[in-house]
Amino acid sequence: MLLTIDVGNTRIKAAVFEQNRLIEIFVFSNEELIQKTNYILNQYQKVKNLVVASVGNVEKDLFLSLKDKVEIHFITHESRFPFTNLYSTPTTLGIDRMVLASGAVIQFPNQNRLVIDLGTCITYDFIDEKDNYLGGAISPGIRLRYESLHQQTAKLPLLTKNHPDNFIGNSTQEAIHSGVINGVALEIDGFIKLYKSQYAKFIIILTGGDAEFLAIRLKNTIFANSNFLLESLNQTFQYNQND
Ligand SMILES: Nc1ncnc2c1ncn2[C@@H]1O[C@H](COP(=O)(O)OP(=O)(O)O)[C@@H](O)[C@H]1O
Numbered sequence: 001m002l003l004t005i006d007v008g009n010t011r012i013k014a015a016v017f018e019q020n021r022l023i024e025i026f027v028f029s030n031e032e033l034i035q036k037t038n039y040i041l042n043q044y045q046k047v048k049n050l051v052v053a054s055v056g057n058v059e060k061d062l063f064l065s066l067k068d069k070v071e072i073h074f075i076t077h078e079s080r081f082p083f084t085n086l087y088s089t090p091t092t093l094g095i096d097r098m099v100l101a102s103g104a105v106i107q108f109p110n111q112n113r114l115v116i117d118l119g120t121c122i123t124y125d126f127i128d129e130k131d132n133y134l135g136g137a138i139s140p141g142i143r144l145r146y147e148s149l150h151q152q153t154a155k156l157p158l159l160t161k162n163h164p165d166n167f168i169g170n171s172t173q174e175a176i177h178s179g180v181i182n183g184v185a186l187e188i189d190g191f192i193k194l195y196k197s198q199y200a201k202f203i204i205i206l207t208g209g210d211a212e213f214l215a216i217r218l219k220n221t222i223f224a225n226s227n228f229l230l231e232s233l234n235q236t237f238q239y240n241q242n243d
C-alpha cells in the first residue's frame with residue numbers, strides 16, 4: 001500500500017493506493033500536513049511507502065518527522081521519467097508537470113498528449129507520440145484571476161467562481177464572472193486550436209481542482225480526471241521502483 005501526496009500552491013491532495021487501485025482521497029491545507037498524514041497512516045497501517053511531489057511551500061524536513069513510520073520518497077528532477085525532457089531549463093520545470101507528463105505517457109502510450117491542469121495556475125503540457133516532453137504554458141488559475149482583479153483595483157469585489165449567465169456581463173459581478181470564466185474557457189479552447197494547427201491528432205487530459213467546474217464550458221472532447229496527478233504520482237513511483 002502506498003500513500004501519494006501532491007503539494008500544490010493552493011492545497012495538498014493525498015491518496016492511498018493498493019497497486020493501481022485508488023482506495024481513498026484526502027484534501028487538506030499545508031498547516032494540516034503532519035496531523036492529517038499521521039491520521040491516514042494510523043487508518044492504513046499497511047502503507048509502507050510515502051511518495052511526495054511538491055511545488056508548494058512545504059519544507060522537505062517537515063516530512064522527515066514521519067520517517068519512523070514510512071519510507072519517504074520525493075519525486076525530484078533526479079527521478080526517472082518515461083519521457084525525454086526537451087525543456088530548455090529542465091531543472092526549473094515543475095515536478096507536478098513532470099508527474100502529469102509521466103502519467104500521460106504511462107496511461108496513454110504511443111500518441112500525442114496535451115495535459116491541462118486547472119489549479120492555482122493553469123498549466124499546459126505537451127508530450128509527443130515519441131514521448132518527447134516539449135513544454136507548454138503557465139497561466140493564472142481561476143482563483144488567481146478573481147483575486148488579482150480585487151487586489152489590483154480600487155473598486156472590484158472579491159468573488160468566488162460562478163458560471164456567468166451571459167458573456168455580456170450586465171452587472172459588475174456578471175462582468176467579472178464573464179471575464180474570468182469565459183476568459184479561461186476561451187483561452188483553453190484557443191490553445192487547443194493552436195496545438196491542432198501543429199498536431200493533427202492528440203488527446204486532451206483535463207485535471208486540477210477546477211477541472212470539473214470548467215469541463216462543461218469546453219468545446220473540445222476532453223478526458224477529465226480530477227485525480228490524474230495522484231494516479232500519475234503512483235505510477236511514477238512504481239516506474240522508479242522498477243529500475
Ligand atoms: N475544497 C476546495 N478548497 C480549495 N480550492 C478548491 C476546493 N475545491 C475546488 N477548489 C478549486 O481548486 C483550485 C485549486 O486546485 P488544485 O489543483 O488543488 O491547486 P494546486 O494543485 O495548485 O494546489 C482552487 O483555486 C479552487 O478554485
Ligand SMILES: CC(C)(COP(=O)(O)O)[C@@H](O)C(=O)NCCC(=O)O
Pocket residue numbers: 008009010055092093094095096097119120121122123138
Ligand atoms: C506552474 C506551477 C506553479 C503550477 O503549480 P500548481 O498550479 O499546480 O500549484 C508549477 O508547475 C511550478 O512551480 N513550475 C515551475 C516553473 C515551470 O514549470 O517552468
Ligand SMILES: [K+]
Pocket residue numbers: 117118119120121122123208
Ligand atoms: K496546476
